[in-house]
Amino acid sequence: xxxxxxxxxxxxxxxxxxxxxxxxxxxxxxxxxxxxxxxxxxxxxxxxxxxxxxxxxxxxxxxxxxxxxxxxxxxxxxxxxxxxxxxxxxxxxxxxxxxxxxxxxxxxxxxxxxxxxxxxxxxxxxxxxxxxxxxxxxxxxxxxxxxxxxxxxxxxxxxxxxxxxxxxxxxxxxxxxxxxxxxxxxxxxxxxxxxxxxxxxxxxxxxxxxxxxxxxxxxxxxxxxxxxxxxxxxxxxxxxxxxxxxxxxxxxxxxxxxxxxxxxxxxxxxxxxxxxxxxxxxxxxxxxxxxxxxxxxxxxxxxxxxxxxxxxxxxxxxxxxxxxxxxxxxxxxxxxxxxxxxxxxxxxxxxxxxxx
Amino acid sequence: xxxxxxxxxxxxxxxxxxxxxxxxxxxxxxxxxxxxxxxxxxxxxxxxxxxxxxxxxxxxxxxxxxxxxxxxxxxxxxxxxxxxxxxxxxxxxxxxxxxxxxxxxxxxxxxxxxxxxxxxxxxxxxxxxxxxxxxxxxxxxxxxxxxxxxxxxxxxxxxxxxxxxxxxxxxxxxxxxxxxxxxxxxxxxxxxxxxxxxxxxxxxxxxxxxxxxxxxxxxxxxxxxxxxxxxxxxxxxxxxxxxxxxxxxxxxxxxxxxxxxxxxxxxxxxxxxxxxxxxxxxxxxxxxxxxxxxxxxxxxxxxxxxxxxxxxxxxxxxxxxxxxxxxxxxxxxx
Numbered sequence: 001x002x003x004x005x006x007x008x009x010x011x012x013x014x015x016x017x018x019x020x021x022x023x024x025x026x027x028x029x030x031x032x033x034x035x036x037x038x039x040x041x042x043x044x045x046x047x048x049x050x051x052x053x054x055x056x057x058x059x060x061x062x063x064x065x066x067x068x069x070x071x072x073x074x075x076x077x078x079x080x081x082x083x084x085x086x087x088x089x090x091x092x093x094x095x096x097x098x099x100x101x102x103x104x105x106x107x108x109x110x111x112x113x114x115x116x117x118x119x120x121x122x123x124x125x126x127x128x129x130x131x132x133x134x135x136x137x138x139x140x141x142x143x144x145x146x147x148x149x150x151x152x153x154x155x156x157x158x159x160x161x162x163x164x165x166x167x168x169x170x171x172x173x174x175x176x177x178x179x180x181x182x183x184x185x186x187x188x189x190x191x192x193x194x195x196x197x198x199x200x201x202x203x204x205x206x207x208x209x210x211x212x213x214x215x216x217x218x219x220x221x222x223x224x225x226x227x228x229x230x231x232x233x234x235x236x237x238x239x240x241x242x243x244x245x246x247x248x249x250x251x252x253x254x255x256x257x258x259x260x261x262x263x264x265x266x267x268x269x270x271x272x273x274x275x276x277x278x279x280x281x282x283x284x285x286x287x288x289x290x291x292x293x294x295x296x297x298x299x300x301x302x303x304x305x306x307x308x309x310x311x312x313x314x315x316x317x318x319x320x321x322x323x324x325x326x327x328x329x330x331x332x333x334x335x336x337x338x339x340x341x342x343x344x345x346x347x348x349x350x351x352x353x354x355x356x
Numbered sequence: 357x358x359x360x361x362x363x364x365x366x367x368x369x370x371x372x373x374x375x376x377x378x379x380x381x382x383x384x385x386x387x388x389x390x391x392x393x394x395x396x397x398x399x400x401x402x403x404x405x406x407x408x409x410x411x412x413x414x415x416x417x418x419x420x421x422x423x424x425x426x427x428x429x430x431x432x433x434x435x436x437x438x439x440x441x442x443x444x445x446x447x448x449x450x451x452x453x454x455x456x457x458x459x460x461x462x463x464x465x466x467x468x469x470x471x472x473x474x475x476x477x478x479x480x481x482x483x484x485x486x487x488x489x490x491x492x493x494x495x496x497x498x499x500x501x502x503x504x505x506x507x508x509x510x511x512x513x514x515x516x517x518x519x520x521x522x523x524x525x526x527x528x529x530x531x532x533x534x535x536x537x538x539x540x541x542x543x544x545x546x547x548x549x550x551x552x553x554x555x556x557x558x559x560x561x562x563x564x565x566x567x568x569x570x571x572x573x574x575x576x577x578x579x580x581x582x583x584x585x586x587x588x589x590x591x592x593x594x595x596x597x598x599x600x601x602x603x604x605x606x607x608x609x610x611x612x613x614x615x616x617x618x619x620x621x622x623x624x625x626x627x628x629x630x631x632x633x634x635x636x637x638x639x640x641x642x643x644x645x646x647x648x649x650x651x652x653x654x655x656x657x658x659x660x661x662x663x664x665x666x667x668x669x670x671x672x673x674x675x676x677x678x679x680x681x682x683x684x685x686x687x688x689x690x
Contacts, residue, residue: 122586139595
């Protein structure tokens with residue numbers, strides 16, 4: 001387990017979610033599958049937090065745990081504390097009873113899924129989805145629908161047309177935006193977006209991202225954006241969380257991660273990012289395969305794939321080392337990483353003086 | 357829904373009805389000892405052989421709407437025009453009454469137990485299907501599923517006999533037969549209503565057992581729907597469980613079964629023939645059963661046509677209303 005005292009919240013920051021020792025496990029035929037392992041992190045109010053990592057690294061599970069919504073038979077343990085705005089009583093999300101949890105969901109934290117295409121009940125009009133959400137949370141339906149119209153308008157949709165449509169009558173992009181509007185209907189504090197753009201084409205992706213920026217300003221949102229599209233995140237996120245093998249390996253501001261990544265995995269991930277400006281031979285995939293959630297790798301979980309690994313990496317799990325400015329990384333050799341694993345594209349960009 | 361589509365579906369229903377009528381008419385006529393032969397022998401045996409041929413044929417025509425002297429196609433044409441233009445199904449030559457009158461007397465009773473059975477069977481199917489899906493692989497699921505498989509492997513009339521034995525003969529919970537207790541005045545009084553329900557209960561339960569076959573299909577659908585994203589999103593949205601169970605899970609699981617349910621109405625109606633015999637419940641089914649036993653061809657033909665009409669109506673209604681329960685189905689667009 002990583003030493004947690006260096007993970008304590010930054011006193012300068014207004015924390016909205018505090019996650020400590022988060023574990024999600026599934027019992028399988030092959031043994032216990034630990035899909036989230038000892039995750040600690042904070043989410044600051046009104047920030048956009050990006051979560052990256054390969055498929056199956058625990059991103060979605062971690063974010064589901066924020067709403068205690070890990071699908072059964074998954075077991076969630078640890079602490080997830082939610083701090084309501086204006087200094088209300090902190091809520092321990094994993095201890096809420098069923099009714100409290102029902103009220104908490106969507107009212108405080110809303111989630112937009114990758115499967116927007118199938119997130120709507122196919123036999124119910126879009127208006128019905130808004131209405132029932134308002135009703136079941138005991139909100140004023142009339143005022144709520146008025147708000148829905150306004151949000152839909154903000155998302156460049158024709159409110160009445162969308163509300164009067166059945167889900168199958170809308171295009172993918174419209175459904176995606178309608179789902180975002182549905183997520184905002186109860187004025188939640190936090191919006192979790194789990195690969196919201198995965199099924200959309202590039203243009204639609206970019207337009208949703210720019211809409212999100214506006215929405216965040218307008219509705220004072222905290223956004224958690226999960227994706228494996230790193231270039232997309234760099235345009236959107238204030239801070240990045242990099243996950244590998246069911247745990248966080250690096251946390252920091254987007255700038256820090258992008259220009260001063262101090263974990264070998266993050267740097268390899270940056271190298272693996274396709275870039276039209278970079279020649280194809282400079283693109284590098286990460287060798288080896290992703291770890292299995294049932295097996296436990298002693299020491300550093302990235303060791304089998306890491307070019308820098310040595311015996312000490314096998315002996316102990318590297319603690320989160322603080323590199324200042326809230327930049328933390330789980331590598332013994334975080335000071336040497338930038339020399340050992342260069343990022344050619346970044347260097348080329350710096351030499352060319354193009355910035356970004 | 358366009359008028360064109362409506363007309364097309366109506367035309368198809370009518371065509372099906374005509375084909376059924378034609379085929380059964382031909383089959384009855386082709387049978388050795390067909391209606392006219394049967395009629396002739398009944399009259400001859402009653403009168404001791406002293407009837408002249410012309411009078412005999414006139415009587416046969418009067419009863420069966422068919423003149424045995426005419427060629428087959430003329431007979432058919434006369435019969436068909438009587439049925440369609442005058443709604444005249446002939447006269448029962450055993451009960452000596454108009455077939456339509458007899459059927460009209462019996463139809464409300466059959467309707468009563470069939471609707472009773474359908475309501476029972478379908479609501480049980482839907483309820484059990486959803487419940488077993490919710491608790492998939494639990495003990496409750498395996499018990500209920502095996503029970504339903506067992507129930508569906510046993511013919512409904514056996515269920516009926518078993519019910520009579522245990523609930524009516526061994527214990528006096530229900531009457532063994534009939535449709536109303538003797539000596540109870542008809543009308544809107546509690547005794548009459550109670551007696552009505554009690555007499556209909558066992559036939560309805562055994563017919564309803566037939567309709568619970570839907571529970572397994574419902575279970576399968578519900579399990580599939582439970583895995584859909586919109587169920588998870590509904591839970592994340594903090595919707596009430598009852599809403600999710602009915603409007604999300606229930607509604608979407610019923611969709612693939614709707615037409616099957618409507619066709620099942622015809623199945624339940626036809627099971628009435630045997631069930632009503634088992635329970636001595638004087639409805640349409642028993643009427644048809646008696647008609648078979650006594651070779652009462654006009655009555656047999658009449659009940660058959662009415663059963664056909666009911667089935668076709670049910671399917672027709674199912675077709676037209678499908679769009680109401682599933683908006684994705686647009687009726688009438690090519």
